Amino acid sequence: MIHFDQVSKRYDGGFEALSSLSFNIDKGEFVFLTGHSGAGKSTLLKLITAIEKPSSGQIRVDGIQLKTMNRRDIAFYRRKLGIVHQDHQLLMNHSVFDNVAQPLIVAGENPSDIKRRVHAALDKVGLLSREKFKPIQLSGGEQQRVGIARAVVKKPDVILADEPTGNLDPALSRDIMSLFAQFNDIGTTVLIASHDLGLIARLNYRVLSLKQGRMITSPFASGAA
Amino acid sequence: MAKNRAATNRRRNRAPKVDIKGWYRHHLMCARSALMGLIRQPISSALTWLVIAIALLLPTLFYIALQAINTQTQAWQEGGQITLYLNNTTTIDQGQALANELRARPEVSTVEYISKQQAWDSFRSVLSLQSALELDENPLPASIVVVPIEQSMADLEALILMLTDLADVEDIQIDLAWIERLNNVLDLIESIVQVLSIILATAVLLIVGNTIRLSIESRKAEIQIIKLLGATDNYVRRPFLYLGFWYGLSGGLAAWLLLTLISLNFQNQLDTFLASYGLTAPAIWLNVREFGILLLSSILVSLMGARIALWRHLKDTDPQ
Ligand SMILES: Nc1ncnc2c1ncn2[C@@H]1O[C@H](COP(=O)(O)OP(=O)(O)OP(=O)(O)O)[C@@H](O)[C@H]1O
Ligand SMILES: [Mg+2]
Numbered sequence: 001m002i003h004f005d006q007v008s009k010r011y012d013g014g015f016e017a018l019s020s021l022s023f024n025i026d027k028g029e030f031v032f033l034t035g036h037s038g039a040g041k042s043t044l045l046k047l048i049t050a051i052e053k054p055s056s057g058q059i060r061v062d063g064i065q066l067k068t069m070n071r072r073d074i075a076f077y078r079r080k081l082g083i084v085h086q087d088h089q090l091l092m093n094h095s096v097f098d099n100v101a102q103p104l105i106v107a108g109e110n111p112s113d114i115k116r117r118v119h120a121a122l123d124k125v126g127l128l129s130r131e132k133f134k135p136i137q138l139s140g141g142e143q144q145r146v147g148i149a150r151a152v153v154k155k156p157d158v159i160l161a162d163e164p165t166g167n168l169d170p171a172l173s174r175d176i177m178s179l180f181a182q183f184n185d186i187g188t189t190v191l192i193a194s195h196d197l198g199l200i201a202r203l204n205y206r207v208l209s210l211k212q213g214r215m216i217t218s219p220f221a222s223g224a225a
Numbered sequence: 226m227a228k229n230r231a232a233t234n235r236r237r238n239r240a241p242k243v244d245i246k247g248w249y250r251h252h253l254m255c256a257r258s259a260l261m262g263l264i265r266q267p268i269s270s271a272l273t274w275l276v277i278a279i280a281l282l283l284p285t286l287f288y289i290a291l292q293a294i295n296t297q298t299q300a301w302q303e304g305g306q307i308t309l310y311l312n313n314t315t316t317i318d319q320g321q322a323l324a325n326e327l328r329a330r331p332e333v334s335t336v337e338y339i340s341k342q343q344a345w346d347s348f349r350s351v352l353s354l355q356s357a358l359e360l361d362e363n364p365l366p367a368s369i370v371v372v373p374i375e376q377s378m379a380d381l382e383a384l385i386l387m388l389t390d391l392a393d394v395e396d397i398q399i400d401l402a403w404i405e406r407l408n409n410v411l412d413l414i415e416s417i418v419q420v421l422s423i424i425l426a427t428a429v430l431l432i433v434g435n436t437i438r439l440s441i442e443s444r445k446a447e448i449q450i451i452k453l454l455g456a457t458d459n460y461v462r463r464p465f466l467y468l469g470f471w472y473g474l475s476g477g478l479a480a481w482l483l484l485t486l487i488s489l490n491f492q493n494q495l496d497t498f499l500a501s502y503g504l505t506a507p508a509i510w511l512n513v514r515e516f517g518i519l520l521l522s523s524i525l526v527s528l529m530g531a532r533i534a535l536w537r538h539l540k541d542t543d544p545q
Contacts, residue, residue, distance in 0.1 A: 049453065051544050072457055079455030089450050103454045108247020150454075 001027040001158065001189045002048060007057030009043055009213075017043040018213045020057070025191060027062075030184045032200045033193040035210030041193035042086055044210070045160050048191070049083055050074045062157065079107055082156030084164045086193075088147045090135040096122070097131040100149045107154065121153040124179055140167040148176060152183060159183060161192045165199065173199055251463065259467035263475070270472070273436045277476025280429050281523055282483050284422040285511070291415060293507030295377075309369040309388055310396040320367050323393055327371060332384050334374040341367045366395060378408045426526050433472050433530030437465050441538045448542040461542070462535050469531025470524060477523030481516060484509065 002025040009018040017040045025031050033041050046052040047059055050066055059066045062080070069077060082103075090099050100121055104114045122128045125145040135143050144167045151159060159180060165173035177199065184190045194200060200207060209217045263270040311320055317340055324338035344365040373384055389397050441448070448461055488509040499506040511519060 051453070075452070075455050075457040078453060083453060089453065091447050091450055102451060105251075106451060106454050106456045106460060108251065110246065110250075
């Protein structure tokens with residue numbers, strides 16, 4: 001599903017955040033991405049979401065060479081992804097409902113469908129009662145859960161989550177992880193960046209570890225084995 | 226090969242079916258929310274559409290004045306005449322036949338044929354040079370005097386051209402030179418109005434462009450987010466294009482309202498003022514067609530302003 005081939009990312013200013021990264025995530029896999037702060041986890045996810053372009057190497061997602069996409073292709077490509085951002089990226093002057101509905105509105109779904117699916121997604125993250133609130137009226141953890149609801153509302157092919165449990169207590173973290181696991185059970189590929197090593201250790205999934213932009217675990221072996 | 230792969234990518238990425246309904250819904254939503262945005266901030270949006278209105282009002286007033294002068298010149302044409310001097314080889318019969326032919330034309334009011342002899346007679350009676358100037362032969366040509374009906378300058382010019390080209394006509398004398406001079410002045414004023422219109426249209430373009438630019442800037446974070454959710458450039462542009470549309474429409478309507486105000490306040494005064502010189506005042510008014518053109522150009526120029534602002538600033542809103 002996600003193939004990296006000798007991918008490097010050098011930011012403007014010359015800092016190399018990722019160096020010659022090669023790995024492979026199969027369709028329907030559940031993978032954790034770990035590493036210290038600044039190891040390049042967010043950078044890796046930004047490459048997959050085509051927010052950043054690699055300086056060299058090739059990335060293929062669902063058979064698509066990312067670098068051959070034009071702007072319109074990128075838009076349609078992103079509709080297949082469910083992205084949870086480290087910094088939430090919510091629309092601050094829209095309600096929780098509108099925030100979660102955005103991916104469906106962008107895709108042109110009809111209003112009654114949107115309402116039903118947004119309610120289902122909000123219910124899954126326990127925020128159904130807050131649908132009329134603005135993000136500013138929510139706690140950090142609640143905002144994070146709005147971001148998660150938005151990422152899963154469209155039943156994406158791939159879920160990419162950057163520290164989705166960073167602001168959540170252990171019980172909520174477990175709930176969110178089991179939500180991702182539910183999607184994984186129906187075939188969704190899941191990649192989660194996290195440095196919550198305790199949580200990662202409890203869940204028996206494959207782990208990719210980054211250290212200063214390099215992969216330090218064998219990229220093709222399964223951690224669960 | 227690479228091209229092939231790109232094509233495959235595109236096919237894979239494309240939405241399975243084009244959802245016309247969703248597309249139409251989004252248009253409706255953008256149109257409505259852009260309009261609501263204007264209404265919710267009446268003061269700041271009024272600044273924009275008022276400037277548009279004033280920029281449109283100026284050329285409109287000039288246009289009305291120009292139309293008025295143009296109709297006046299038609300009346301002033303009366304009394305003008307064109308004299309055709311015929312070839313020496315043209316017989317009296319041919320000359321009269323030509324005169325009859327011209328008389329039948331709709332753009333001609335009266336035609337008079339003056340034979341060589343008649344010309345000679347009137348020449349002698351005026352100058353009484355009978356004895357002093359004995360010529361063996363009458364040197365004067367036969368002529369036809371044509372008085373055209375009231376018509377536009379362009380039609381008149383066409384008529385003159387046609388007359389000049391007649392085979393029997395040796396020379397043509399136009400008694401309308403002053404009208405032509407006036408017409409040159411009008412042409413000059415018209416080009417000034419055109420240049421002015423272009424300058425003011427550019428002003429509208431810049432005003433709307435700047436307003437849209439500010440709007441894009443204030444919604445930059447929002448745009449970055451919806452791009453991450455799969456919004457295409459067209460989708461992102463749409464609300465701003467509708468904003469431009471509403472500015473154009475409200476600016477055009479406001480220009481028309483200002484014109485109506487001017488008409489209500491000044492039409493009477495203008496009428497009495499010009500009547501004292503024996504002139505009819507123009508109606509400070511636009512007919513339906515002209516009103517339509519005013520609105521349409523206002524909308525088009527505003528849309529262009531919005532489009533240019535988007536083209537310049539949309540790249541800044543790519544997610545980082
Ligand atoms: N836009 C940028 N321009 C320049 N350097 C950047 C940019 N974004 C990230 N970096 C650098 O790249 C390195 C990796 O950053 P990244 O955000 O990928 O780390 P991370 O693993 O997600 O860290 P954290 O756990 O703190 O979120 C950092 O050292 C950072 O300074
Ligand atoms: Mg990060």
